[in-house]
Amino acid sequence: MKGFTDRLSRIYGQSLSLYPRNFRAEFADEARDVFNLGLKEAAGDGFWGLACFALRELYDLPLVLLTLYARERKKSAMQKKLDQWFVHAPGSWPEWLLASLPFLVLFLFPGVFSFSRVERNIPDPLGLALLGAMILFLALLGIVGLLVRLPRWAMPYAGVLICLAVFLVLMLVGVYDLFFPGQVSLPWWLRMVSFELIFLFALVVALILVIWLARRVTLTSLFFEQVQSDWSQLSFAMYGAAMVFILGMYEDIPGAGLYILITVIPLLLGVWMFLHFQDMQRRMVVLTVAITLAVGIALLANLQPLDWVSPVMFTIGDLEITRSVFSIILTWLMCEAMLFIPILMQYIPFTRQAQKQIG
């Protein structure tokens, strides 16, 4: 009898090769264990018990295989289509285009509208609808990025999302209201510095939380396997977030369309170079320089004569530092700090441990 059960066990093990590859990789060992336990029990009923057990398996096999292959095909067809459109070779043009889309969408549309003076004729509801459509489009691409397991082009989207989440949390818990318009009796510049320091601290906490979560979520595990070998990819995510802060520098400048359009050039070049360079240090230099140039252009736009005057905060010799200039310089420092937070994070023991577990 033992020889018969051993033979049945072997035949079942071989029949598993008929199952879809993904099923085999995930469930074959477990299915074999369960089959052997059933076999042991059926052996207690003698030869006919064993025969019934084996025949039941044989009888169900064709339908089970058909069902599993049909499901596998449906799943992989959808994944294939997504991969075909959204997974591209490193450094390729489609990868650059996908990574650049948030920069293009968020800078080109407002820039063109402002430059062509169309924005004055756009009623508020339409303006809001356009903004909503742009955000929805980028959010959709972000979701697609998650579905294709966060390749490099999806990093700026992830960065925007992380920073928005941090900002929202700070607003919800009342930290933003504490400093702006200002429930604390501190000078304006000190309130601004304090808020930005709190924001950076919250960002570090958020990034640690993201790493902790990635250990549990399959869709993001590949993202952190990539980051494990190259932390500058997380800096690329922060580069995406910095874009939103740079765009915010044009908030109070009407007719800054040309400046907005020019600002996107160094940012797009930064994306292109980051995706092409292999060396991590060169990548960091590229991101740092691109942000500095973009902020420099925003600063020039702020120095133009406007129909409102920003109050002077400091004077250095003859040079007057206005509130808006000070704000831009501070935001620039914050953006640069954001780029380097991921590089420093690899030295935190918790994230090192997380990397080991993910790896």
Next chain:
Amino acid sequence: MADPQEFLPLREPTFFILLSLANGQKHGYAILKDVERLSNGKIVLSNGTLYGALTRLLDQGLIERLSVDEPPGSGRPRKAYRLSQAGRGVLNAEISRLENMLSRARIPSAEGTL
């Protein structure tokens, strides 16, 4: 979370697998035996049918798969399955549906109770 009604009515094996997991997490073999017991021996699942159903339920998010700690040296880690919150919702919805059908069948007719 998807509407539990979208999954109804459940096929008998699916219903009994979910019912089996309602009492706590179980290994594959324990599910097989439990389904047989709960259905009074009416449903005896083959290995293939069980794993076909388990993979589908995992894809639908109705159950979760987890590694269970085993005593050291007992071989590879075993996997167990448990009902997810969505799965519990679907099971409850199916039980309500069946109860509703049963209560309607018990409405006294002119000729007496059916």
